[in-house]
Amino acid sequence: GAVVSQHPSWVICKSGTSVKIECRSLDFQATTMFWYRQFPKQSLMLMATSNEGSKATYEQGVEKDKFLINHASLTLSTLTVTSAHPEDSSFYICSARSGFNEQFFGPGTRLTVL
Amino acid sequence: GEDVEQSLFLSVREGDSSVINCTYTDSSSTYLYWYKQEPGAGLQLLTYIFSNMDMKQDQRLTVLLNKKDKHLSLRIADTQTGDSAIYFCAESPNTDKLIFGTGTRLQVFP
Secondary structure, eight states: OOOEEEEOSEEEEOTTOOEEEEEEESSSOOSEEEEEEEOTTSOEEEEEEEETTSOOEEOTTOOTTTEEEEEEETTEEEEEEOSOOGGGOEEEEEEEESTTSOOEEOOOEEEEEO | OOOOEEOSEEEEETTSOEEEEEEOOOTTOSEEEEEEEOTTOOEEEEEEEETTOSEEEETTEEEEEETTTTEEEEEESSOOGGGOEEEEEEEOSSSSOOEEOOOEEEEEEO
């Protein structure tokens, strides 16, 4: 199957700083990328959907100014958590899709905000 | 509304069959999915079923769909220790979104 990578795999930061997470599709062009958030022992919650070259569509309750998403190319999307706080600590997972095919998931990024 | 529910935990002995259940609410979902998540890893698609099917078998995996009751199940035959993971069902009410269940942690013991 197709491969999706995320970088970094884990990050620890101080409260108030911003953190950027990258999601890359390694062997296919991703017209759409999705960002999910997973709390410990809970399900994945879709945060936003991004299509290459256009603004992301955020789910209800997700602050777009806090979670900045950029999908500048067909192989790269970034999620920036701005002014991170301890409650933003979570496991962030991206997925990528070509057309309306299967979503392929990245391995996730664990964010810990001190 | 969109709500997908699963039991939280299942423990089985190696070699037995495991059955993981899921209920969903959106009858318009065209596809229903089962994903596997191993510790610290992303999700791996195990199998999926089209909404007009009742059953799908793929090697050790059998998916049963009761559309009337909005109930989906995943049966793993001859469960192995390597099957220990969290299993998520997901529905797809439109071509863009996946709505995930709460996840079932499967523990396989020798």
